[in-house]
């Protein structure tokens with residue numbers, strides 16, 4: 109056992125959507141702190157695997173489409189067989205944009221099923237194991253739209269507000285069982301998810317003008333919060349939703 113409260117030596121972290129964007133940066137940050145990584149993705153090749161194994165950590169790639177809950181039991185079983193399941197990062201997520209008057213049921217269901225339903229049932233399946241072990245860390249990747257309304261993203265706002273609520277609920281249910289359930293609310297980060305926003309020059313400038321830090325966030329900006337919430341340094345932090353947004357919500 110390391111004396112460093114931020115060390116993740118000997119831990120296994122399951123990161124959904126760990127092969128791209130924010131999930132990749134979180135997986136690499138957790139590996140830098142000492143964790144072995146189980147990453148789910150729908151794509152075969154993984155730059156994350158290259159980076160994690162270069163750090164001397166073990167890596168297990170699992171193929172899973174989280175639009176349905178069908179793969180969840182298998183994911184959790186395989187993570188446990190790989191070496192345990194100490195940390196779950198519910199990162200996989202999608203966004204659909206359209207005016208609310210035109211929003212389709214398919215765009216509602218896809219986003220809610222991926223961002224909220226699968227996240228809850230992954231927490232449930234992981235939580236059963238963690239409760240039996242008497243310890244565990246669950247980190248949900250929320251959003252500024254866990255706190256704000258936004259426009260033209262009704263299912264996304266509903267999913268991320270719901271995820272914030274579920275974070276608090278699970279924290280209340282499981283805090284006494286040695287489990288910490290918290291969330292990170294990223295601001296505007298440069299990933300594929302936000303490419304269209306950055307390509308729109310006027311919208312990009314509007315966003316930059318409102319961010320106190322004066323820049324978009326990089327995926328690596330989430331690493332510190334993720335390592336903190338995954339480590340014993342956060343043992344008395346429960347039900348928190350930590351903004352990592354360059355000051356956006358403070359404005």
Ligand code: NDP
Nearest residue numbers: 125129130149150173174175200201251296297299300301
């Ligand atoms: P990307 O589009 O770059 O990545 C999305 C991730 O989700 C990918 O790893 C993808 O995995 C996974 N994913 C999407 N759909 C599915 C699915 N049906 N089944 C399994 N995995 C899926 O987005 P980001 O990295 O930006 O987003 C990561 C998280 O951060 C999301 O929850 C997002 O809502 C949240 N967030 C992002 C912000 C930003 O500004 N970028 C701001 C606030 C929150 P793969 O394609 O490999 O299967």
